[in-house]
Amino acid sequence: MKAHFHTKLAAAAVAAGTLFGAHAVSAAETIKVGVLHSLSGTMAISETTLKDAMLMLIEQQNAKGGLLGKKLEPVVVDPASNWPLFAEKARELIAGQKVAAVFGCWTSVSRKSVLPVFEELNSILFYPVQYEGEESQRNVFYTGAAPNQQAIPAVDYLRDVEGVKRWVLAGTDYVYPRTTNKILEQYLKDSGVPAEDIMINYTPFGHSDWQTIVAEIKKFGSAGKKTAVVSTINGDANVPFYKELANQGIKAEDIPVVAFSVGEEELAGIDTGPLVGHLAAWNYFMSVDAPENAAFIKDWQAFTKNDKRVSNDPMEAHYIGFNMWVKAVEVAGTTDPDKVIDALIGVTVPNLTGGYSAMMPNHHITKPVLIGEIQDNGQFDVVWKTPGLVPGDAWSDFLPDSKPLIADWRKPMSCGNFNTATGKCGGKGS
């Protein structure tokens, strides 16, 4: 409710500013920050939370005195889960509202649709969600996990700790699961898993009848080898999937499911009693015991006036990204995109799991990888953690085409897809 009020307030302020001809004054006194998250349509389920998180972060920064002596002003737009509309709204934010940076998008297709706009108008986008990698763009900073910061460690955990020998890679049929599964399949084969011990299965968006697939998983799992499911099933399809698992009596002790898209927010719609022990791999869990996290959750629940409101991994990504941007602007002494883009590399800020995250030259960040088991209260218990921070790898080492590519936006290389095999910038084949 409060969030809506804020949006309205911001809109009213803008309207009033224009009306009274005070435009020049307000532009000089505030720094505008764009928030590009869907508030309606299918993706609203995930993105509304991130919009609220951004409003809270901006409010907190203003309470601390703003940035460069000016107040920050959030500009919220609603791209309505409509990919072309993302590009239009991005243009409106950058060209129309003259925002200094944009925080937003969820799903790779929305990011890909705004990329040309950010390139053309030279602005900055912070993308907070885990994604399939294979990209590094000058105007984009990827604060979510790359595959090597989520998928690969999760598979390592299952193989080494739970002794899994047979793998089901189940995903929704779109680019993130397809690319991630391609990487994982190669990774598993490289580590000696025979092809007949890998089953790959794709389902349409919002798939709701999981009977056949769960039965197939059960069958695949009865071949005398420990079996696990690696799930890149997205969003809404997860609830019926987990319900079917529970109904058919697949316990985590028998066939564990490790998910990359299921967090605290997604579990809010399920009775997690029968799911205890199924896993998720993230860089943050709400249950992490760290003073920064406790403070963040307290602020978040106070801001949303709901003491049951959960926090999740993409929120932490925005927390890190926003603080990085603030720090970089302070270092650069200006919000000029070119200077801030250069200043962002190397910036280090605290994350919420009790450590620090740094922005790397490939515009990805360093993060710890955590494996959590679902508990009956809808939270995750961390059962494993990488010993140190894992730097995000833009180009996977497990895809033959991407192997020779590196990204480094520092001068003199300044390239997002430098081919070390040919010594040229421009990706594979160049």
Next chain:
Amino acid sequence: MSFWTNARRAVLAVSVLLALQAAALADVNTIRARVEALATADFAAKEAIVSELAAMGDATAVPALRAFGDGDLQLRKSDGKVVIAVRDGKLYRASDPITGEDLGEVDRKLLDKIRVNNNLRRAVRAAIGSLTLLSKDPGVRRQAAESVLKSRDPGAIDTLDEAIAAETVPAIRRLLEQAKAAAVLQTDRPEAEKLAAVRVIAERGDQEAKDILAAVAASAEGDVKTAAAKAIALIEQTLAMWAAVQNVWYGLSLGSVLLLAAIGLAITFGVMGVINMAHGEMVMIGAYVTFMVQELIRTSAPWLFDVSLVIALPLAFLTAGAVGVAIERGIIRWLYGRPLETLLATWGLSLILQQAVRSLFGPTNREVGAPSWMSGAFDLGGLTLTYGRVWIIVFAIAVFALLVVVLKRTAFGLQMRAVTQNRRMASSMGIRTTWVDALTFGLGSGVAGVAGVALSQIDNVSPNLGQSYIIDSFMVVVFGGVGNLWGTLVGALTLGVVNKFLEPYAGAVLGKILVLVFIILFIQKRPRGMFALKGRAVES
């Protein structure tokens, strides 16, 4: 003589008792020490402790182990004592892990949960299994046998022998023998014994048996390997047969969901001819009514939870029906005979309803729980049937039957059919056609709301719930034949079964595409669907 013998016997008995008690006491103390040690151990050390407790063979440790596996074993920070703490309202009720003695209520903040992971849960399940094999309760023994069958723990063989000798229930006895066979196959016992074990397992003939034998076939050599391979081939044959039956069942189950989603549309679109794109949202409203009913019950009358769906049914019907009547009176009645405008208006309406629900309840999924009679599954031959799906099939058929009765056997049904067949004639017979229109639309919407109650059990309760069913619903109605309820029934079930037979071969994505192509071709051949209406009504 006899006095002395008796006295000596008595003394002997007492001293034996005392000695036993001492031993038991020592055991209790070691068990307690081991349980306390769980609090500080890491995962590997915890696993060692669990197997130690299992090896002691003393069932005293079972409650502590069970609590540990369930995540209820906690460390009381005030004195570092390990307790079993179970949530009781806002506080936790603590009890002693060994004696079960009540230790009063504790705040959550003063407790530190002793962590478990999947490996430990597995170990705990196996330990409890081997410790409860000799329990007096046949239900517990059955569970124990099943756990040991899963864990295939060779360490349990001696206890299993003891249990088999003592077992009186034939079914549990067979289960125990299978569990023993599974454990024997993990050892390096003589070949003859292993071959016998393979036979015992093969008799089971299910997926679990195949799993056990596959592991044997992969590791064993000689006769045992061939015997296992042969048994697997046999089991696979039976399983393949059951798989076909299972596909039919899944198909019927999917069909019943399609039927529920489409049956309201069969009235609004099929009978009235209104292209109602907001139909899915009526389903969504029904689901949200269920959520609200459950929420009310959770806060004020938890004992009613098992009948929450029964309470939600009439409410969902009335709410969705009322919204339907309002839509008809407010929008659709102005648009009769203009299908394109109706389509656009109702589509816009569906977006409005979605966003309204999103603003009211938030964009995230809402939790709708399953009552106890709808959770879990039972085995029927080689099939695993989940109660939820069985009830949904029963429910779909019941709704269908009820609608057929309303349409064919009631005055309202008669008026409805009269109005749709010949509006002017019906009107001149004194039927208030406008009210019949409104009520018919309300009936269709109400039925959709009822479907929402059922769908809340298997799908997300989110503002997008309806969207995912609207295309399927139209598909069913068009395929079955517009204006014919029986067509909708047969259409839904056919599409469900076809879909489920395609899915294992073509995959879920391609399967869906193939079904769509099939329907398009079918409509080319029979534009009016499977059961086309005949007669004058068609011409108008």
